[in-house]
Amino acid sequence: EAGVAQSPRYKIIEKRQSVAFWCNPISGHATLYWYQQILGQGPKLLIQFQNNGVVDDSQLPKDRFSAERLKGVDSTLKIQPAKLEDSAVYLCASSPVRNTEAFFGQGTRLTVV
Amino acid sequence: GQQVMQIPQYQHVQEGEDFTTYCNSSTTLSNIQWYKQRPGGHPVFLIQLVKSGEVKKQKRLTFQFGEAKKNSSLHITATQTTDVGTYFCAGLGGAGNMLTFGGGTRLMVKP
Structure with a gap:
């Protein structure tokens, strides 16, 4: 079974630039999560989708972050404009x-x- | 909002010694999950506990869920170098019943 694929x-x-991340979940998985993990900390939930609907995005900085899950499969997370404090690992699950x-x-x- | 705390943050042990990490939530949890993250890797699911007072074992790992469903522990017997990594608990609860990760306990094992 293929795992969760992320790129890049x-x-x-540079700060103030924009960036986008892509995620392809395991086939058939209805729930998709985006987490931010800053070095030395636990993952912090940014947004959770159930199929293509948002279940929770209370911790998503909506002034600069956006996410979508078209057709309930793949998802993209975008940051625009980026700040220095956005440096982290972005995990999809x-x-x-x-x-x-x-x-x-x-x-x-x-x-x- | 819901907070999940883990102690200790770091633990150095000699190979063969035991190790325990503790997880405490500010709110009552529906369930608790444990994950292991190897250095440079991604979190990997270990187990989920649902019932009050539940105890589950996986070989040398023993997981407990507190009676009040606000705390949990992971105990590793006779650590091995392959146990190296950061162990996270993640509690499901609070407003919106969302999964909140603790800060993790980083385990280092000296051979």
């Missing part, structure tokens, strides 16, 4: 059923300079 693996951008075992992708390491 690494990205370096999926679950067959909401709030059960989450399968994580390898993540995208973002460095904002």
Whole structure:
């Protein structure tokens, strides 16, 4: 079974630039999560989708972050404009059923300079 | 909002020694999950506990869920170098019943 795919693996951008991350969850998984993991900390949930609807985005900085999950499969997370404090690993995860075992992708390491 | 705290932040042990990490939530949890993240890797699911007072074992790992469903622990017996990594608990609860990760306990094992 293929795992959660994310791209790119690494990205370096200057502050105030924009960036987008892509995630392809495990086939058939209805729930998709985007997490931000700052070095030395636990993952912080940014947004959770159930199929193509948003379940929770209370911790998403909506003035600069946006996410969508078209057709309930792939998802993209965008940051515009980026700030230095956005430097982190962005992890995508999926679950067959909401709030059960989450399968994580390898993540995208973002460095904002 | 819901907070999940883990202690200790770091633990160095000699190979063969035991290890325990503790997880405490500010709110009562519906369930608690444990994940392991190897250095440079991504979190990998270990187990989910649902019932008050539940105890589950996976080989040398023992997981407990507190009676009040606000705390949990992971105990590793006779650590091995392959146990190296950061162990996270993630509690489901609070407003919106969302999954909140603790800060993790980083385990280092000296051979």
